[in-house]
Amino acid sequence: MRSRWGSVLRTPVGVSAAALLAAVLLLAVLAPLVWSAEADAIDTGSILRGSSAEHSMGTDNLGRDIFARVMVATRLSVVLALVATSIGVLAGLVLGTAPLVLGARAGRIVTAAVNIAVAFPGLLLALFFAVIFGVGATGALLAIGFAIAPGFARLTQTLVARVAGLDFVAAARLAGVGRARLIVRHILPNIGEPLMVNATIAAGNTLLAFAGLSFLGLGVQPPAYDWGRLLGDGLGGIYIHPAAALAPGVAVVVAGLAFNLFGEAMAKGIGRQTAAVPVRRWRRPAATPVQRVPGPDAVLAVEGLRVSFPGPVTPVRGVGFTVRRGEAVGIVGESGSGKTLTALAIARLIEEPGEVSADRLQFLGKDLRIGSGPALRRLLGTSLAMVFQDPTTSFNPTRRMGRQLAEVAEVHQGLGRRPALARAVDRLRAVRIPAAERRARQFPHEFSGGMRQRAMIGMGLMGTPALIVADEPTTALDVTVQKQVLRLLERIRADDSVAILLISHDIAVVREVCDRVLVMYAGRIVEELPAADMHRLARHPYTRALLAAVPDMTTDRDRPLAAIPGRPADPTRLPVGCAFAPRCPLADEQCVREDPPLVADVLGHRVACWHADLVVGEPR
Amino acid sequence: MSELSFEDVTVRFGRLTAVDGVNLTVPDGTVVGLVGESGSGKSTLARAAVGLIRPSGGRILLDGRPLPRKTRPLQMVFQDPYSSLDPRMTVGDSVAEAIPRGAAAGRAARRAEVTRLLELVDLPPDRAGLYPVQLSGGQRQRVALARALAGRPEVIIADEITSALDVSIQGTVLNLVRDLQRRLRLSMLFISHNLAVVRYVSDIIAVMYLGRIVECGPADDVLLDPQHPYTRELLAAIPGTDAPVEAAVADTEPADPHHPPAGCRFHPRCPIGPLVHPDRRACLEIEPVAAGHRNGAACHFAADIVVRTDRHQPV
Numbered sequence: 001m002r003s004r005w006g007s008v009l010r011t012p013v014g015v016s017a018a019a020l021l022a023a024v025l026l027l028a029v030l031a032p033l034v035w036s037a038e039a040d041a042i043d044t045g046s047i048l049r050g051s052s053a054e055h056s057m058g059t060d061n062l063g064r065d066i067f068a069r070v071m072v073a074t075r076l077s078v079v080l081a082l083v084a085t086s087i088g089v090l091a092g093l094v095l096g097t098a099p100l101v102l103g104a105r106a107g108r109i110v111t112a113a114v115n116i117a118v119a120f121p122g123l124l125l126a127l128f129f130a131v132i133f134g135v136g137a138t139g140a141l142l143a144i145g146f147a148i149a150p151g152f153a154r155l156t157q158t159l160v161a162r163v164a165g166l167d168f169v170a171a172a173r174l175a176g177v178g179r180a181r182l183i184v185r186h187i188l189p190n191i192g193e194p195l196m197v198n199a200t201i202a203a204g205n206t207l208l209a210f211a212g213l214s215f216l217g218l219g220v221q222p223p224a225y226d227w228g229r230l231l232g233d234g235l236g237g238i239y240i241h242p243a244a245a246l247a248p249g250v251a252v253v254v255a256g257l258a259f260n261l262f263g264e265a266m267a268k269g270i271g272r273q274t275a276a277v278p279v280r281r282w283r284r285p286a287a288t289p290v291q292r293v294p295g296p297d298a299v300l301a302v303e304g305l306r307v308s309f310p311g312p313v314t315p316v317r318g319v320g321f322t323v324r325r326g327e328a329v330g331i332v333g334e335s336g337s338g339k340t341l342t343a344l345a346i347a348r349l350i351e352e353p354g355e356v357s358a359d360r361l362q363f364l365g366k367d368l369r370i371g372s373g374p375a376l377r378r379l380l381g382t383s384l385a386m387v388f389q390d391p392t393t394s395f396n397p398t399r400r401m402g403r404q405l406a407e408v409a410e411v412h413q414g415l416g417r418r419p420a421l422a423r424a425v426d427r428l429r430a431v432r433i434p435a436a437e438r439r440a441r442q443f444p445h446e447f448s449g450g451m452r453q454r455a456m457i458g459m460g461l462m463g464t465p466a467l468i469v470a471d472e473p474t475t476a477l478d479v480t481v482q483k484q485v486l487r488l489l490e491r492i493r494a495d496d497s498v499a500i501l502l503i504s505h506d507i508a509v510v511r512e513v514c515d516r517v518l519v520m521y522a523g524r525i526v527e528e529l530p531a532a533d534m535h536r537l538a539r540h541p542y543t544r545a546l547l548a549a550v551p552d553m554t555t556d557r558d559r560p561l562a563a564i565p566g567r568p569a570d571p572t573r574l575p576v577g578c579a580f581a582p583r584c585p586l587a588d589e590q591c592v593r594e595d596p597p598l599v600a601d602v603l604g605h606r607v608a609c610w611h612a613d614l615v616v617g618e619p620r
Numbered sequence: 621m622s623e624l625s626f627e628d629v630t631v632r633f634g635r636l637t638a639v640d641g642v643n644l645t646v647p648d649g650t651v652v653g654l655v656g657e658s659g660s661g662k663s664t665l666a667r668a669a670v671g672l673i674r675p676s677g678g679r680i681l682l683d684g685r686p687l688p689r690k691t692r693p694l695q696m697v698f699q700d701p702y703s704s705l706d707p708r709m710t711v712g713d714s715v716a717e718a719i720p721r722g723a724a725a726g727r728a729a730r731r732a733e734v735t736r737l738l739e740l741v742d743l744p745p746d747r748a749g750l751y752p753v754q755l756s757g758g759q760r761q762r763v764a765l766a767r768a769l770a771g772r773p774e775v776i777i778a779d780e781i782t783s784a785l786d787v788s789i790q791g792t793v794l795n796l797v798r799d800l801q802r803r804l805r806l807s808m809l810f811i812s813h814n815l816a817v818v819r820y821v822s823d824i825i826a827v828m829y830l831g832r833i834v835e836c837g838p839a840d841d842v843l844l845d846p847q848h849p850y851t852r853e854l855l856a857a858i859p860g861t862d863a864p865v866e867a868a869v870a871d872t873e874p875a876d877p878h879h880p881p882a883g884c885r886f887h888p889r890c891p892i893g894p895l896v897h898p899d900r901r902a903c904l905e906i907e908p909v910a911a912g913h914r915n916g917a918a919c920h921f922a923a924d925i926v927v928r929t930d931r932h933q934p935v
Contacts, residue, residue: 166703166704167698167699167700167703167704168703168704168705168706168714170667170672170696170698170704171696171698171704171705171718171764171767171768172706172717172718173672174670174671174672174692174694174695174696174718174768174771175692175695175717175718175767175770175771176692176718176720176771177717185706185709185717186706186708186709189706189708189709190706190707190708334786334787334788335786432870432871434871434873448873448874448876450873450874451873478657478658478813478874479657479813479814479815479854479857479858480657480853480854480857480874481657481874482857482859483856483857483859484870484871486859487865487870505786505787506787506859507787508816508858508859508860509859511859511860512859512860545788546787546788548791549787549788549790549791549792550787550790550791550816551791551794551816551817551819551820552816552858552860553815553816553819553843553858553861555816555819555820557819557820560795560798560799561791561792561794561795561820562791563791563792563795564788564789564791564792567756567758567759567789568756568786568788568789
């Protein structure tokens with residue numbers, strides 16, 4: 001919280017805006033004490049004079065010093081703006097939280113009233129109130145205050161609705177927390193920041209609005225005066241001595257700017273909530289000990305793949321593997337293990353400021369590291385298919401499904417509109433979407449989650465893919481639908497010998513589909529082993545712990561599940577040695593000191609652990 | 621004694637009937653696992669139980685009596701520990717807030733109670749001063765558990781409490797939940813879409829489909845000898861299970877809760893229903909009842925199911 005305000009002050013705009021605002025507020029406090037006498041001193045000897053040594057901004061029609069009057073007016077102008085803003089914010093808060101306090105039915109009436117008030121122009125509302133409350137400072141104050149209230153009420157309602165929907169509010173209700181306390185303790189603290197930002201900006205606008213009303217004679221009445229009043233008085237003689245009008249004008253602009261700029265700086269500082277990544281020493285990649293030449297049937301060959309982001313963080317640290325034609329390879333890992341970034345790097349989907357480097361990155365014999373021309377795009381577009389986790393966001397919601405699929409064929413295969421659409425329908429049929437012709441004319445929202453995911457696979461099949469990279473393709477789906485999607489992937493693989501790279505946190509899913517499994521931890525592959533016999537063959541303590549920690553349909557219900565102590569490795573704070581060492585029961589000094597290399601045995605089973613042999617000998 | 625029972629509970633949101641005449645009992649000191657796909661109404665049932673949603677019909681009873689309004693004998697643990705804790709409150713304050721006024725009077729007593737609760741969920745008491753962002757997902761879920769226990773509940777509703785956690789963390793939370801349930805003799809409604817997880821913690825398993833309970837019985841009975849075709853489908857869908865699939869229903873779509881089918885709600889997907897056996901007209905027209913079938917299976921042809929027990933032994 002404090003650091004966030006600190007970050008506001010660290011930007012150049014933030015610092016200058018804060019300084020300016022502090023100066024304005026200080027002036028509002030001190031100016032009347034310093035200049036009051038001078039501002040009220042009537043000097044009939046020098047009426048309506050221009051600037052001179054004695055009166056830097058000239059004098060008004062009673063010979064009073066304009067500079068002093070502008071300074072003294074700071075207090076009234078700022079106070080009026082702040083009070084009006086407070087009225088607006090308070091009224092807005094009351095109206096905005098009312099639906100929560102009053103319950104559904106009365107709340108709807110309040111919401112409707114606010115909606116009508118929001119649609120009503122603010123200035124008109126102010127004039128309307130000015131008529132009701134009478135011409136004068138009080139009337140203007142209430143007028144402007146209530147004129148900005150509906151906007152705040154709407155903002156508060158929106159923010160409250162978002163926070164009130166979160167589970168912690170439901171949990172507090174269950175704990176017996178009353179409505180008033182719910183608002184004060186749980187809701188307001190969580191909506192405070194955007195409200196403060198908006199209130200600050202509103203204060204600037206209110207200052208301006210007040211100056212406007214006073215200028216028009218609807219605001220502050222003589223003998224009191226604010227900047228708007230001074231501006232109105234001075235404007236008559238602007239051609240004779242412009243300083244009398246310019247001085248209050250400049251004051252309004254400066255104070256307005258101070259509020260608005262500070263509000264903007266706050267909004268920016270608070271909006272940028274992503275935690276700063278602690279700086280970590282850059283380490284050279286550990287040399288990959290096994291440099292294998294990919295066989296002729298390799299669809300994808302990766303060696304020493306690294307993905308890094310400024311910070312610097314390297315969430316993928318030297319990953320190497322091969323996928324052969326028609327083979328299904330799984331990547332298993334927890335969040336933050338780098339499995340998704342690995343997939344994105346292969347499909348060249350890592351965007352700035354991310355950086356990908358690799359000793360080898362070959363897809364169908366072509367080096368993906370060099371060039372980005374149309375030939376490479378076509379190769380990736382037709383031969384590599386990506387399936388993402390969330391099928392709701394992978395399609396454009398405003399275009400028909402058929403057209404979205406057809407686009408692939410139009411762009412990459414140069415097909416015409418009609419044949420492309422025909423192929424799209426054919427592919428939808430291939431992924432077992434019933435009534436494919438009719439479905440092709442529908443929009444994504446008319447598809448169920450499982451159907452969208454199948455359509456996504458269908459899109460990948462528009463070309464003649466050699467590899468399907470599926471990143472958690474079934475995580476958002478129900479188990480029965482998951483089964484359908486996995487069956488579909490298997491069938492495609494069997495029919496056209498398409499290779500599959502399946503990324504999942506769920507070992508059971510990977511084991512069902514894949515031949516080989518790569519286990520990733522903290523950006524490295526820690527083990528590569530056949531999927532069929534994982535329980536028996538797993539040698540890395542992490543793999544074994546994972547297998548034991550996840551209950552399946554044969555887990556002994558009378559014994560506690562194996563627990564992996566600690567928490568998943570934080571890619572921004574990796575130890576020098578083995579990243580799993582802090583959680584590993586076998587860790588010793590060597591593990592803490594040195595990161596174990598990934599070593600292959602005669603069967604091609606790879607493991608990165610200093611104690612892999614120890615694990616094998618141990619009964620579980 | 622604390623037995624939670626749902627009697628003919630119905631929850632409607634406008635024209636959508638999310639929970640449709642559910643009868644379910646959570647006996648004293650047992651864990652009832654509730655499984656079903658998204659949109660089946662499991663979470664709605666949970667929220668209705670704790671009073672976050674008002675049922676449109678039916679009664680929710682604790683030991684045969686309506687739920688008291690003053691004390692809170694039912695508490696809930698939510699799915700996402702990242703949104704179920706107030707980010708602006710220390711975890712100690714979050715837990716303290718849930719302690720009933722009468723339970724611990726005075727600052728020191730409340731602090732002692734918070735310490736006791738955090739120790740109960742295996743968290744060092746010095747974590748009380750931390751904010752949720754400083755904790756991992758598993759630790760947050762422990763805090764959420766401690767908060768639920770603060771009200772000294774008799775029944776805990778756990779709604780998908782492990783599905784937002786990393787796999788390596790899941791196990792420890794499941795262990796803790798089971799341990800606490802046994803030690804404190806809590807009754808628990810444990811909701812999950814993951815059958816393996818439900819199997820691990822539950823004594824009784826209830827299966828929900830489109831707002832109805834279609835089967836409910838002792839865990840072993842339901843898993844080893846499923847009576848309803850939907851239960852069978854769920855079991856067959858577990859990765860690693862190689863059950864043959866009836867071609868006619870292999871790629872059917874999950875039903876839309878907004879337009880539930882007439883008759884048996886499962887018939888458009890059912891491998892023993894009218895799609896496979898065209899003569900079974902009853903499924904299209906008559907709503908099956910639970911009474912008279914083993915495990916209360918709501919299926920006209922429940923007895924026709926071939927028992928397959930080859931796969932999931934030993935349980």
